[in-house]
Amino acid sequence: MTKTNSGNFFEDFRIGQEIRHATPRTATQGDMALYTALYGSRFAFNSSVEFARGCGMPGQPLDDLAAFHLVFGKTVPDVSLNAVANLGYAAGRFGVPLYAGDTVTTVSTVIGLKENSNKQTGVVYVRSIGTNQKGEMVVDYVRWVMVKKRDVAAAAPAEVVPDLPGAVAAADLVIPAGLSAAGYDDVLAGSPHRWDDYAIGEKIDHVDGMTIEEAEHMMATRLWQNTAKVHFNQHTEGQGRFGRRLIYGGHIISLARALSFNGLGNAFKIAAINGGRHVNPTFAGDTIYAWSEVLEKFDLPGRSDIGALRLRLVALKNQSAADFTLKAEDGKGFAAAVVLDFDYTVLMPKR
Amino acid sequence: MTKTNSGNFFEDFRIGQEIRHATPRTATQGDMALYTALYGSRFAFNSSVEFARGCGMPGQPLDDLAAFHLVFGKTVPDVSLNAVANLGYAAGRFGVPLYAGDTVTTVSTVIGLKENSNKQTGVVYVRSIGTNQKGEMVVDYVRWVMVKKRDVAAAAPAEVVPDLPGAVAAADLVIPAGLSAAGYDDVLAGSPHRWDDYAIGEKIDHVDGMTIEEAEHMMATRLWQNTAKVHFNQHTEGQGRFGRRLIYGGHIISLARALSFNGLGNAFKIAAINGGRHVNPTFAGDTIYAWSEVLEKFDLPGRSDIGALRLRLVALKNQSAADFTLKAEDGKGFAAAVVLDFDYTVLMPKR
């Protein structure tokens, strides 16, 4: 019997199947520092214990996306080791903040299966939940991936496609216990613009660009214990479709989010991931730019200090975001420079 | 109204203006580990809690230059986003050591303004002070930068050039409370040479060389939350003057200081930055060497266990420091290989 993990193939998944993922992971101060070093994030809420306490938190939480990556990484050996493509995210919610010392354990449930017409692959929908050592939900999201079949002749399961929300409803957002913007300091936060100052349809070019090196994306992806082979092995990828190592899509999400500080400095907390697609690959040497669009604004039940913004975050490679490029010139599909179309909801202090 | 920060231009500064910088930053054990990984520093005072306690400290402080970089980084979005050149440092003093868990907040005051004769740029002098959560000074220094004017026709303010000391006086150096070299262990520290063994005028070739990679200087510069665009964006810098990303000058200071361990292993604490100039640019692929010269030796008031050395630390690129290269062959200006001329004061145990 082979001792190594060859991952699950499409026909290995069953609706309702629950997968406890390996390697529970304790978040540390080291993860915090590496998050800053790898992405350049500058949100005071995650950088300063004093600022976070001023917002009612017991300490500075790790960046929400660090929690997301830690959970995502754990699902890879079981869910997407034989994936052809990571197709999308939906229904993502952040629960209790993740602090240094907390341990995250991840469980996924298969909620959808759909064989492709070529019978070579199928789409697997999983809901993955990361919980801390107290059993509290840290992040809960759905992703779907196209996974190879081991055996093209294997019978396909009955098709189940889950009904996923276009966006997480305001009532479903989790506001961390104790969180308050009563004493929020705009100057220390780095932006004078509060929830009230943003208009639906407003677009923001985040101006700055960040070039990615092989060592950076590999260190990040290993930090999250994501084992997808395409990120790490030049010996095989050099013979592959792109001739290069592919960068983990989540690396681009974190870079774009960090770039978005310039224009969204008070978007201090991610509450939801409504959707997201990695629409073109990125490679070492690419320079990432980002722009945002305000899709929705909403009040939060019982809160006058904090509101929510639903944002589209678009990342481009090797092209300034000043033109807010999104679609291809023929209007069909995405422009070649677009690498990420991400739909998420943030919390922001109100005036 | 644009939501992004375009930084201040020369005509935006006023004498006496106080700028509270964004993103207070809690130092962590992660910063400590990254400092070691990025620069290779080996001072026992910063590496071992036991050694630091033996010197009377409550724990091992972060490297003094880590505190400097954290403060410097915070000033960039407000002071030097539109800078053409970082011209110099002076009057830098280190106060209470920075420990993991401490939070640094930075405030700058404009103390000098001088328009250049071309009216396109001007020199801005700022005094920046980083304080911990107790309001204690961690680092306090002056730097001056050449900043673009937004509008060449804008009226220049009255010229004020601050009177800066050539070096921080011995009486102005801060000796951390409790610090004692009574039980200082030379063997664990890694050098048999104490304050008494150094002579004014003595030059030391630090021998070793360290090659810099893009991923390293970018990770470091993001860790310090320094946002200067020239360090990160190959897409635009590739079209710029050098065709490359420029390395943050502070990266070279830290590398040279780490190299100086070989010859100055007992210079365990930086007390002052008297001056410093980045005299040539550095790029990824460059190998940094360093040499030092003892400029002054002085006793410290009331201390028999510790003395101070004022040192010149010179960094070279792609050239051994065995020849103590400094000036160009024609005696005018610096040799092309010189990248840093740094004047600082260290504490060292006496016999």
Next chain:
Amino acid sequence: MTKTNSGNFFEDFRIGQEIRHATPRTATQGDMALYTALYGSRFAFNSSVEFARGCGMPGQPLDDLAAFHLVFGKTVPDVSLNAVANLGYAAGRFGVPLYAGDTVTTVSTVIGLKENSNKQTGVVYVRSIGTNQKGEMVVDYVRWVMVKKRDVAAAAPAEVVPDLPGAVAAADLVIPAGLSAAGYDDVLAGSPHRWDDYAIGEKIDHVDGMTIEEAEHMMATRLWQNTAKVHFNQHTEGQGRFGRRLIYGGHIISLARALSFNGLGNAFKIAAINGGRHVNPTFAGDTIYAWSEVLEKFDLPGRSDIGALRLRLVALKNQSAADFTLKAEDGKGFAAAVVLDFDYTVLMPKR
């Protein structure tokens, strides 16, 4: 008198000589995060405080190889700064686990000296012991290196070649106090295979490959405060034998051990390093693969929950490990792709 350390030459060593190495080092959470980021290790025992507590430990220890590297690095300035080659390891034992906050101090004793017939070099055998702040042994191992003579005419000491064990005996392995596999969770650990499932002679291809970048091996090697010049200075190495910086051999050990998780996921603790040789050099750009062979299985005195496996861990560069390549085609020496032949003993839960 020169202030810099030129290291010891062959004729500087004496049998019985004890060397207290510089720079005691406090392990931190930052080291933990960097270990994961640099090598991609996924052992739950080192990743999760909860999992480690479930095994009877007070917290999650640093990876055993992190302890090894911290100790090894400290010996370099005194033992191998003038080494031509790192020839081997033997008699390595791990003692008390290393936790964040613990400080390691390293002492070496010269236990063997043998001049080479060319009289230009000699072999130095040292036993190095890293102890924590309580004086408890963390790691204790022998290595031997070929060191240059300063003066070819210098008289050689009497030849002493230590009698080293082929492998650490089961009775000499240290089982950390409190360690228990009673509640060991295979699913969270990531492998269903326990000690009972491995057979002597069984070979495991660990499948995955990891490409190394310059920034990665240099950051790691600086983190361990290993000062060997060949790893860092492209300016001189570019003129040297390989035209490149050499990668620290320990970097390959850690990469291969991390890759071995895929097939040996329950080998949660290294108990001994029986031997090891770096048989070919590695450079940035190389992709490392690994395979293992079970050399021995043994029970541990008084333990029914845990057994030991003696393993050969072989690392290859730029060649899949599927063929279990080891020897050259002519049967003499190692194949050119083999870079590491490592013999170590792990603890694994029994059924």
